[in-house]
Amino acid sequence: MEPKWLEWAKQLQSIAQAGLTYSKDVYDLERFELIRTISVEMLSYQTEIDATKIKDLFANETGYATPKVDIRAVVFQNNKVLMVRENTDGDWALPGGWADIGLTPSEVAVKEVKEESGFDVKVVKLLGVLDKKCHPHPPSLYHVYKIFIQCEITGGQAMEGIETNAVAFFSENELPTLSIARNTKSQVDWVFKIINNPQDPVYFD
Structure with a gap:
């Protein structure tokens, strides 16, 4: 779980960002800018x-602060x-990345x-929506929701990409060293469990 100082800093940033977006009073704007600086x-x-x-x-965003979305x-x-x-x-990680504007999660x-x-x-189908703060990821500056989506192969062949340098399939007992900023051991264990128990409900939080 993330440390309290990081949680507090992100909450201050969120309050400051909303205040700078919606406040009209010049003195309030100064106060919100100070809160952002403190965070x-x-x-x-x-x-x-x-x-x-x-x-x-x-502290580079404007508008109402909302979580970022990571698709796996x-x-x-x-x-x-x-x-x-x-x-x-x-x-190693499940394929995925930040959600793109204009594209659906699928x-x-x-x-x-x-x-x-x-x-x-x-x-x-959708397997789950996880809040990154509830799982043993390294601390992150952003509040992140992680969406896990089950897919089936229809074609193509294994080929590395611009951001990747190897592609492989792994059994539950032979997992490689995981990129825990992207997916944790407990999350990969969970996807094996839910795939073998398709009647289980969508997981969230």
């Missing part, structure tokens, strides 16, 4: 990352799950599988 300074102090860099990443495709073949090795950390899942693994897929 950035909290993160900079705790992480030892330069405040300017944190502001560019963390769950693709099985012969009781093994499809995974790709990420260029950024050299570890369209994102299909696109990400093709781009990262080379396979063509069709969407079968």
Whole structure:
């Protein structure tokens, strides 16, 4: 679970962002800008990352603050799950990435599988919507919802992508080193369980 200081910093950022968007009073705007600055300074102090860099990443959005959305495709073949090795950390993840404006979650899942693994897929069903803060991921500056969508292969062939350098299928007992910013061991264990128990309801939180 994420540390309290990170939770508080993100809450302050959310309050400041909404206030800067909707407030009309010049003095309130100054106060909300101060709250945003405090949230950035909290993160900079705790992480030892330069405040300017944190502001560019963390306090650069406008409008009402909402969670970001990460889509993960769950693709099985012969009781093994499809995974790709990420260029950024050299570890393995279910194909996926940030949701794209203008695309449905299903369209994102299909696109990400093709781009990262080379396979063509069709969407079968929604497996779950997970709040990243409720799972053992590394701390994140963003509040993230992770949508897991089951897909079936319809064509294509294994092929690395721009962001990936290997494609493989893994059994439940032979999982590789996971990119835990993207998917945790408990989440991969869960997808094996739910695939083998299709009557289970959609998981959330």
